[in-house]
Amino acid sequence: MKILVTGGAGYIGSHMTDMLVQKGYDVVVLDNLSTGFREAVLNAELVEGDIGDQSCLDGLFSKYKFDAVLHFAAFIEVEESVANPAKYYHNNLVNTITLLDAMVAHNIKQLIFSSTAAVFGEPEYTPIDEVHPKQPLNSYGRSKYLVEQLLSDYDKAYGLKSICLRYFNAAGCDPEGRLGPRHEPATHLIPLVLQAISGRKEAIKIFGNDYATRDGTCIRDYIHILDLCSAHLLALEKLASGGETTVYNLGNGNGFSVLEVIETAKQVTAKPIKVIECGRRAGDSAELIADSSKAKQALGWQPKFADLAQIIAHAWHWEQKF
Numbered sequence: 272m273k274i275l276v277t278g279g280a281g282y283i284g285s286h287m288t289d290m291l292v293q294k295g296y297d298v299v300v301l302d303n304l305s306t307g308f309r310e311a312v313l314n315a316e317l318v319e320g321d322i323g324d325q326s327c328l329d330g331l332f333s334k335y336k337f338d339a340v341l342h343f344a345a346f347i348e349v350e351e352s353v354a355n356p357a358k359y360y361h362n363n364l365v366n367t368i369t370l371l372d373a374m375v376a377h378n379i380k381q382l383i384f385s386s387t388a389a390v391f392g393e394p395e396y397t398p399i400d401e402v403h404p405k406q407p408l409n410s411y412g413r414s415k416y417l418v419e420q421l422l423s424d425y426d427k428a429y430g431l432k433s434i435c436l437r438y439f440n441a442a443g444c445d446p447e448g449r450l451g452p453r454h455e456p457a458t459h460l461i462p463l464v465l466q467a468i469s470g471r472k473e474a475i476k477i478f479g480n481d482y483a484t485r486d487g488t489c490i491r492d493y494i495h496i497l498d499l500c501s502a503h504l505l506a507l508e509k510l511a512s513g514g515e516t517t518v519y520n521l522g523n524g525n526g527f528s529v530l531e532v533i534e535t536a537k538q539v540t541a542k543p544i545k546v547i548e549c550g551r552r553a554g555d556s557a558e559l560i561a562d563s564s565k566a567k568q569a570l571g572w573q574p575k576f577a578d579l580a581q582i583i584a585h586a587w588h589w590e591q592k593f
């Protein structure tokens with residue numbers, strides 16, 4: 272199968288591209304390199320271009336006959352999306368529509384879409400299954416949820432089949448240390464904790480210690496990036512064998528607080544860390560934990576790296592390269 276990976280030079284997209292190539296897929300990456308890195312694309316062709324550029328897409332889709340698109344290209348920072356919603360709606364929504372329209376025009380009928388636990392907002396129950404109400408707390412989550420909704424219309428009207436994968440907190444990296452998060456400044460908890468441990472940052476800030484959780488800090492479900500990627504492969508196979516448009520939540524079903532992540536990182540690295548207690552960050556839910564039984568049943572998905580210490584150990588291997 273010939274696959275287009277948008278955002279394939281980014282953190283998740285680069286791991287996915289690598290896994291697809293290793294599994295024998297023929298992959299082209301489309302990335303505008305706004306947050307991605309050329310050197311993160313291993314063994315696949317990189318086309319430098321934008322998903323919002325219709326003529327670029329027309330050229331690409333005329334040149335290659337893609338069977339499916341895996342769409343990772345998006346802005347992903349919750350706090351930034353609250354401050355600058357236009358940036359999120361333009362790229363994550365409007366540009367995605369341009370991509371979908373080009374797929375329809377060129378008769379590409381299979382899409383795997385990167386969605387997020389941020390579509391749910393504050394949970395009404397835990398763990399969160401697919402039918403849980405969607406009330407995003409930020410423009411990032413809303414931009415993704417709007418795409419999820421329009422995808423069912425695109426299926427009905429144009430026969431575009433899609434699987435939305437709602438990631439909880441993607442973490443860890445290639446155990447061999449070839450790929451990992453490169454974005455600077457880092458914005459996600461585990462890379463920031465490890466930078467504070469390695470000395471690249473002075474300290475880790477804890478955003479809020481007054482949430483209604485067991486230790487007052489936010490709880491998240493950290494899922495290894497290779498487990499996310501394996502779910503994409505299964506979703507791709509599902510669509511290729513006639514699967515219907517649907518959505519799956521992807522997480523381990525275990526929640527860890529910010530303090531627990533810091534404590535585990537101290538144990539894994541056997542090093543100290545300086546911590547600064549700060550106020551809450553805008554747009555954060557207190558607790559996000561996935562119920563992924565639907566993906567396990569329908570796709571046969573089984574996470575292999577569910578242990579937080581192992582996730583952090585792989586990320587530490589990467590951090591030590593800097």
Ligand code: UFG
Pocket residue numbers: 347348349387388389390438439440441458459460461463475476477478479489490491529552555559
């Ligand atoms: N946090 C800190 N200090 C930091 C960075 C983060 O205390 O320096 C806290 C956050 O407040 C949050 C937790 O650590 O409580 C995790 O924050 P991340 O920024 O690592 O991740 P988020 O949970 O905000 O967001 C991530 C993805 C989104 C996804 C969301 C769903 O970026 O794409 O998980 O859970 F939608």
